[in-house]
Amino acid sequence: MAVLGENRYGKAESRVVRIVRDTPRHEIVDLNVSSSLRGDFDAAHVSGDQAAVLPTDTQKNTAFAYAKLHGVSSPEDYALALASRLLEAAPAAAAAEVRVEQYAWDRLGQHAFARRGGDVRTCEVTVSRSGASVVSGLKDLVVLKSTGSEFKGFLVDEFTTLAETDDRILATSLVARWRHDTTDVDWNASFDDVREVLLSTFATTYSRALQETLYLMGSAVVDTMPGIAEISFSAPNKHHFLVDFSGFEVDGLTNDGEVFIAADRPYGLIECTVLRDAPA
Template structure:
């Protein structure tokens, strides 16, 4: 039976980069975690250990820092610059994938160079620069949201192991992990990201939810409705359960006011909302 090398890639993972843009006394901070993965004509290094086509991962790290000297800007733009460089400067490399996590720092009020780390979600992006084309997936993760009412859960399958009671009024909370693929690259990456983030929040807030799956679809649909250049969006929504505490043993009622916030286990709802004229799979993911 023949044995052959399958798909492979290599790169430098989690390069920590902080760029401070100086505008007189007023500063701006860009805080990134950058991961690079390269693939191409790399069979020889796997089979014989020959490194003639291998750009060291340390060099990839240095490239990230060197390119940041000219400015970072929006992470999608920075990824396009890096991806193009790696593919065009290395004949053996046919695809470069650059992934980002961006951590937000808010300015301390009326302080030009003091900041506080923002905990309301992390912006993400994955840029793939390949011989067959350029693909960009933007996103966010860890955006924790809650509706304290306007959520029900009933009518589900029950068997001998079911103990969960039906409810017509519950807390619905989740930590949004969303990634959306651009079919057409926007002219303003920051505006596109803010629009998508705002649409996710608005749809979560506006939807009277009978299931977290229903909410997931409403969130994805809102993003696609408002940005024709986005082809599809993938969402993962952990159900951050809040259980009503039974206060009857203490002679007290509990009119949906006191809850126990469970850490684990949790329900995990995942799904893709897409335009129906697109293929199901895409290499950008």
């Protein structure tokens, strides 16, 4: 006999752009918002009864309305307010989850902006009947160091062709997500501080492997920011291979670690979580 398992439903990727016009210099907040509800929605699946279902279209409309009614001082603050409203509006829901991506814009003038490339700020908020949890983060943070990285002493078998190296390019497109142990947070300041710690640690520490670099970055965050309980990373190794000039019939043409081919796939994928130790 079939039994319904875990389920949820919601509206994915509502593109919410909020312009603040009540100051002489306009502001822009550009969001990608996804919401979902989980709880006692068995009847909708088993018998087609929608009486407990808050439509996904209503979730979308609430996301847009709350950009004005509540405002968007930070993705986390907005997501907490939106999730709380959705939970209130759906009595059958046990929890509401809101995920937000924020895209950055650079100012060109009083009322003109240019969309900035690079990393995207993220957050994932869950509000349940018993409390709330917030995971902040970023993705697509592309970083590279041209030296100060090695990779050697690894396991070798009959299929190993990778040569050991004392000096290589280390590059990744970082995804990082960190969990707060409270919601009493200055979200914008916290995000800026974590991002700065990640970048400064990457730039200033010697790397024997991307694994070690991620651990050092995570340790720096949880050791210096007591409100953060843990941080998780997903880091594709963006390989750069030295171009072989030996077959070129050009006198004096050498490649002394200066010209590389950037290979986008296949790639190593390193993932880890660094936690703050609980006090003894």
